[in-house]
Amino acid sequence: MFQFIVRRILIALVTIFAISIMSFVIIQLPPGDFLTSYVASLASQGDSVSEQVVQAMRENYGLDQPIYVQYLKWIGGVVQGDFGRSLEWGVPVADLIWDRLAMSLMVGLSSVLFVWSLAIPIGVYSATNQYSLIDYISTFLGFLGLAIPNFMLALVLMWIAFSAFGQDVGGLFSPEFQDAPWSFEKFINLLSHLWIPMIVVGTAGTAGLIRTMRANMLDEINQPYVETARAKGLSERRNIWKYPVRVALNPFISTVGYALPSLIGGEIIVAVVLNLPTIGPILLRGLLSQDMFLAGAIVLLLSVLTVLGTLLSDILLALLDPRIRME
Amino acid sequence: MSNNNVLLEVKDLKVSFYLTEATVQAVDGVSFTIEAGKTLGIVGESGCGKSVTARAILGMVRKPGKITNGEILYHRAGQAIDIAKLDPEGPEIRSIRWGEIAMIFQEPMTSLSPVHTIGNQMIEAVQLHKSVSKSAAEAVSVDLMRRVGLPYPERLLTAYRHELSGGMRQRVMIAMALTCSPRLLIADEPTTALDVTTQAQILDLMRDLQDEYNMAIMFITHNLGVIAEMADDVIVMYLGKEVEVADVDTVFYGASHPYTQALLRSIPRHDVDVERLETISGSVPDPTAIPAGCAFHPRCRHYVKGACGTPPLVQVSAQHQVRCTRVYEINEHLAAAQTE
Structure with missing residues (x-):
């Protein structure tokens, strides 16, 4: 087991290194650099910058140096927690992203919890009562959830929250808590805002996971080991939750790792609609304006989170399923 | 048969599976008794209802199957409990399962949790x-x-x-x-998935344990060799009905149903030289379309049109029943015994 974990960690480090190069290359792929688009946007507003100033900025940001030097400078800083300055915002990238990343994690984790706590029981019920009325209803609602565009669900929920509960909507905090230090009241305020993005981001995933759980369970509940447990006199409920659910959960655990990045990708539109202070919107802006240090940092961090998540789910899976440990 | 020894009595058991296309009568009026400490062998091809019968005894018939008729009387401490009437998820049947009637399955590969x-x-x-x-x-x-x-x-x-x-x-x-030292062990093809050497070891082991624990065994198999080795009494099943019921010697030395006879002819023997092993002509009919009259007639070498009808279970001797209308015509030894 120890060996297994060490090997996985080493593989993860190599992967992260490869990812850092990839992220850097991706950022560099669009023609031109930040200064080109900066100058272009100034020009479109009727301003112009002298060639000298542009040249000075280029040197200042290191944009005139060979690409591998740029990479080494960048990654060297990253290792020390310095992601460079955001060219567009004029502040260190680190100041911009940590809070937003935390908020993204918060929204992501709460919707994963939302999805699991809804999808697993419903999936188990649908499988054990296949073709029952509730099976059909949950399937129908699940597909409905999958089909409704997230931004529309977001708008509808905002309207409900506003008109029925008189809640101020949008963002994750009420204005008075926006810049307040962390307190219990602020936390409660966060929870009262969090449910909308949680539901919006989670709904589509719930539908998918209900289907997955249902299918996995249907594969398992007629297996002989379930029959054996039943023949032993185990009650139906204990049997279901101890044996087939346990085996059917494995595919879920192996997807924990990439749940987060896919949530952040899927969340951008919702975050824009709901005005959430999360990472998605600034990633989008960073990419549009070729703010390479900002976009690079976010792409890198998300990738690292994916790798760490995968590492985590590998280890979890090995703990839960003895067959995985044998290799 | 002394009645005190009876452990389990199955009377006219019927199990139907309600599929969307058709209703399958998987077990169609089977009756038998199991005595304490004895082994009852149930033989038949796949789909003859032998496993369903075993599951019914534990109240474990799978949906869309249902016990539609009959009693499964389990005798304990002078009382008879009708398992067919118990709630299949209730505490009574769950205490009988494993505590008194245990079951081992065909697939040792997957009978244990992974x-x-x-x-x-x-x-x-x-x-x-x-x-x-x-x-x-x-x-x-x-x-x-x-x-x-x-x-x-x-x-x-x-x-x-x-x-x-x-x-x-x-x-x-x-x-x-x-x-839990069960009084009855149901073994549903316990050795089918094993190689022959292992199979022999497991059968030996089961026999030893049976003597030691004085438990009854209901042994389900399609393998007549295993039956010869294990069983005291034998039920041969075909498409949900018993076609021949007898003690093990009668089955092997005086088989009287054409199906049992055909099964025995299809076993390779070391003392008889044959060019080709005999097979039973045709194949098991689709269970949704069981032939009318005698279910075995399309494959029977003794079938005479109009003479067979729907055969009853004929009591040819005290311990021997055969489901064949023409049982005396096709078995000279039985006819001779009858005229005596």
Whole structure:
């Protein structure tokens, strides 16, 4: 087991290194650099910058140096927690992203919890009562959830929250808590805002996971080991939750790792609609304006989170399923 | 048959499966008794209803199947409990399962959970029926695993199923079945998935344990060789009905139903030289379209149109029943015995 974990960690480090190069290359792929688009946007507003100033900025940001030097400078800083300055915002990238990343994690984790706590029981019920009325209803609602565009669900929920509960909507905090230090009241305020993005981001995933759980369970509940447990006199409920659910959960655990990045990708539109202070919107802006240090940092961090998540789910899976440990 | 010894009485059991296309009569009016300490063998091809009968005894007929008729009387302490009428998820049937009637299955590969240790599953079996501590349950498990010939039983407690061979898994299943000293052990093709040597070992083991624990065994198989070795009484089933019921010697030396005779002819023998092994012509009909009249007639070499009808179970001697209208015409020895 120890060996297994060490090997996985080493593989993860190599992967992260490869990812850092990839992220850097991706950022560099669009023609031109930040200064080109900066100058272009100034020009479109009727301003112009002298060639000298542009040249000075280029040197200042290191944009005139060979690409591998740029990479080494960048990654060297990253290792020390310095992601460079955001060219567009004029502040260190680190100041911009940590809070937003935390908020993204918060929204992501709460919707994963939302999805699991809804999808697993419903999936188990649908499988054990296949073709029952509730099976059909949950399937129908699940597909409905999958089909409704997230931004529309977001708008509808905002309207409900506003008109029925008189809640101020949008963002994750009420204005008075926006810049307040962390307190219990602020936390409660966060929870009262969090449910909308949680539901919006989670709904589509719930539908998918209900289907997955249902299918996995249907594969398992007629297996002989379930029959054996039943023949032993185990009650139906204990049997279901101890044996087939346990085996059917494995595919879920192996997807924990990439749940987060896919949530952040899927969340951008919702975050824009709901005005959430999360990472998605600034990633989008960073990419549009070729703010390479900002976009690079976010792409890198998300990738690292994916790798760490995968590492985590590998280890979890090995703990839960003895067959995985044998290799 | 002394009645005090009767453990289980099945009377006119019918089990139907309600599929969308059709209703399948998987078990169609089967009756038999099992006596304490004896072995009843049930033989038949796949789909003849033998496994469904076994499941019905534990109240474990799978949906969309349903017991539609008959009684399954389980005798204990002078009382008869009708298992067919018990709630299949209720506490009564659950205390009978494993506590008094245990079952081992055909697939030792998958009868154990892939993600729980052997110890976990054995201790669970003990603790479901006896209020003992975990360490006491562990001791019982280790003891039984040693009894069924498993090496290093203590180590097996923390092993998983994929670490065991097929024979070991079936031994674990047998040990687990014995945890509560059942009065009846239902063995549904317990050796089919094993190689021949292992098969012989497991059968020996089961016979030894039967003597030791004085338990009855209901042995389900399609293998007549296994029946010869294990059974006291035999039921030959075809498409949900018993076609011949007799003691084991009668079945092998005086088989009187054309189906039983055909089954026996299709076994290779070392004392008879034949060019080709005989097979039963045709194949088992689709269970949704069981032939009218005698279900075996399309494959029967003695079928005479108009003479067979729907055969009853003919009592040809005290312990011997045959479901064939022409049983005396096709069996000279029976006809001779009858005229005497």
